[in-house]
Amino acid sequence: MTLFQKRLKETLEKRHMRQVDLAEKTGLTRGIISSYLYGRYKAKGENVALMAKALGVDPSWLAGVEDVPMGTTQEERDVLSLWRTLSDRDKGTVQCLLSHLAGSRDE
Structure with a gap:
């Protein structure tokens, strides 16, 4: 299949x-x-x-061209494309920033 x-x-x-x-x-x-x-x-x-x-x-x-989840928006696919270009160190930085931003919404 x-x-x-x-x-x-x-x-x-x-x-x-x-x-x-x-x-x-x-x-x-x-x-x-x-x-x-x-x-x-x-x-x-x-x-x-x-x-x-x-x-x-x-x-x-x-x-079957893109390996992204079914409901992914174009904006999310664009972010994923950028993510794939980052070094491991930069990915860690981005993850920290996203965690911080997501946590600050509750304040």
């Missing part, structure tokens, strides 16, 4: 949607969605985008 198939299946389950529900929201046929789920066809970019929009997830995530 490809990452795309796994994510499509998981997202349908989490959203309590059936293939027919996704078909209605996207204009794709239930048959094509079934073909994607069972690996008979590979989804093209425009269909991935349609399904991602209907499911409320990022198209890159659904396609």
Whole structure:
């Protein structure tokens, strides 16, 4: 099972949607969605985008391009990209700063 198939299946389950529900929201046929789920066809970019929009997830995530959680916003993905460029020392500094900022909200 490809990452795309796994994510499509998981997202349908989490959203309590059936293939027919996704078909209605996207204009794709239930048959094509079934073909994607069972690996008979590979989804093209425009269909991935349609399904991602209907499911409320990022198209890159659904396609298996990005390894980020399903509900991640673009802003969070941007921060993650920056995080990955930091040294271990700088990551420690950022973690301390975030902990401090999160703790100061309660005051």
